[in-house]
Amino acid sequence: MATTTGRAAQARRAADALRQRIVAGEFEDGRLPDEHVLSRSLGASRNVIREALNLLRDENLVVRRRGIGTLVTAHTYRHGLDRLAGLAEELTSYGTVSNDVREAQVVPRPPPAIAGRLALPPGSEAVYIERLRRLDGSPLSLDSTWLAPDIGRPLLERDLAGQDLFALIEEATGAALGSAEVTVHAVTAEPDIARVLDVADGAALFAIDRLTRLSDGRPVDVESLRVRADRFALRAVLPRS
């Protein structure tokens, strides 16, 4: 039962409570209360609090500065899971979203697995777009997108650096998006993706797969996102039935 009563377990629980409060935006001035205050409010010893703060530091959520205290390094952005919204649509309230367009091209022979998910006819081309999302300049996610050619081709002329794909699709094609099937995984960062997202090798990331359909049900957009877990959390309010 070491996990439930040992110091490591207590520290994990204290870190959970603090992570929740950080994500909820409770520490508006960016500074956590001192260890004594945290110790009282969380009902844990100073040693446990110190260990909890170290866990949050390892997650890149806080930095600890001698003589200053514990500072929240970056806001963690909450993405609602209640409706289909592009990242930028949701995140504009948090800061300025920009994109490094790493690839944007017509691919003559897309992988059959992708063509299958997009229900493309045999021999059809597809459009591939890869963007690194930044929020206030810092990397947030790497988004790889496959689009049906009639949907994707008009987008290649548009402002891919500044705009959400969802907004661009609806604006450029006049087609209304209907719904998306989203699957969320947690993974660790391989070295190449860690470099791009500016996190340590092995850091926790979300891997999000999203298949988006037009309102008539036609699948047009297959996306694979890698999102920094130190800057991003998913949030939903779920009804019981």
Added chain:
Amino acid sequence: MATTTGRAAQARRAADALRQRIVAGEFEDGRLPDEHVLSRSLGASRNVIREALNLLRDENLVVRRRGIGTLVTAHTYRHGLDRLAGLAEELTSYGTVSNDVREAQVVPRPPPAIAGRLALPPGSEAVYIERLRRLDGSPLSLDSTWLAPDIGRPLLERDLAGQDLFALIEEATGAALGSAEVTVHAVTAEPDIARVLDVADGAALFAIDRLTRLSDGRPVDVESLRVRADRFALRAVLPRS
């Protein structure tokens, strides 16, 4: 642009496509097609496919057996994010859920941060329950739950090893649950939690915070879950508006 065109990037994309198909339950017999078939269907070289399979092996999603091929090690269970359901309620279709009850007790002085989230009056006790969830015997998640005392006390006499807390709350108290606010983080496993969940140190986990309310809005249940990311994915179908 090494990430978009190099072999590591291609392998990551191939792994993404395969992970999606594994989670969707496409390989019903538990065996992936051979490298040649995967190479054709994913439009990638054999070397890239091999690297992608190694990534999935590192995630614990598949094992590779010489002379046999690549086998899906465990089903990955999809948890819907469209309504409030207990894990066991959703997972019974996948297998048998059981719980090791690690702690179940009245705590005279719960941490103030917890008492605050549960809106407990000053000096109130609370009930703490910690359970290791198993699906078909294998660890899936560690669930730490704080309950308001009037809701939690009757549960201490119930079948905590066999039943979902949500079902128990509704059955034992006659109170109907209303909704929950859920925040989902991705984290890596510290050594103590890795041991309990039977994963490698540093493996990806979901950390899920859930505040559940009765139908009258009263908060009664604060949960912190650590869920193995190799056995679990979140899924939602999102409408555009």
